[in-house]
Amino acid sequence: MQQLYDTHPAPRAAFTAADAFTLRTALDALGGVRDLDTLDVACGHGGTAALLASGGARRTVGVDSCPDRVRRARASAPASAPVEYVLADAADMPQLGPFDLATAVYLFSHAPDRAALHAMFRGIRANLRPGGRLLSLVRNPGGYPRVDWSPYGMRILDRLPDGDAPLLKAQFLTEPPLHFEYREWAHADFAEAAVDAGFSTVGWQPARTPPADASRDEAYWTAYRAWPVSSLMTCTA
Template sequence: MRQQYDTSTPPPAFSVADAFTLRTALDALGGVRGLDTLDVACGHGTTTRMLASGGARRTVGVDSCPERIRRARESGGEPGHGVEYVVADTVGLPALGPFDLATAVYLFNQAHDRTALHAMFRAVRANLRPGGRLLAIVPNPGAFPYADWEPYGISVVERAPGGDAPLLRARLETDPPIPFECREWAHADFAEAAADAGFATVTWQPTRTPPACAVRDETYWARYRTAPVGSLMNCMA
């Protein structure tokens, strides 16, 4: 989901809210200056570059798609700017760290079954130092068919039961629209996988939205906050 909207102009509202949520969480933690940071499922490197520009000592972006990594490199940050990009699948993530902080935006909903979900969390945890932190934006389950996310840049068109979690068929409301699929894991499933991977604590933060502007006023954002696409998962190793 994240990879498709990385180059949207302008970015869809839900991704603007997610980026603001992540930035404010990092600011509340004192920022990333001097930290070793890992951005998993980095797409075209939007969050990776944010970490590097915040003063991280080392920043590594990882994605399974060589084309996305190529575009991330073209967008700046490697080499000589404290940013590295690696092509790797999260389930088979090699030892790249250790890191103080990992970020993941709409990664874990891509797990096709529970085994893969747990493997993803274990791979991230294995790359963190003791006391390290994972900040992950994950989808909120149960919105379809009750919430209409189309005004915010994404539509769920079908929920197909089966497997370890329902399969959601959705589309990004770009021009033209981009279809994609993901699993509708419950937050409890994410928390269980994090605990199994060795994370000591898991806490949750609701979406925060940016200040109102001429394009998106406070009424718009207030409506979005009633049923946001994602939440922030904060896991401490």
């Protein structure tokens, strides 16, 4: 983000463009965020939080566990759309709300075990008003080794059995490539954690892609939509 979220080293990569379009479309479908209290968990450098604040949210809070990311988010926050930034672990989040809407971009894929995954959902639910919404971009399981995402900006290198969920080793296709890891949780694991946390509804929306253009035509996006990096998880408190 300033792109949708700038925790990625290559925010203009195609899969991040699809993520941004997916989340913006979902926010528009809800009527936007004007006059809502909003929370962005795992806010990174502040892209999603800035999006919420600039959309007219009454209050926006960004939470991240990395001091450097919080520092950079605070430094880059526009004065015209103020955001409060809090240094905290999503699995041990303090009471900061209540909020009407929470967002989480790829947060749950980094839960190291089932206990942490459930704690993340509980912390978000505890900060939402009754009827509040959670919109979360979550990674789709099962892609490796069937799918090559390298045309879209990332590549999976290996999948290792490890603990409660397999560990995937991957890289962002920057120059040079930047390596990262995440857990391959099933969507059913996310849904179970959400219900356990007290969310009353759990739904899924497929990734949406931006309009085709000269650099990324419709065939390019059609291939991506056949097996996208992410899906949008929607939960109601």
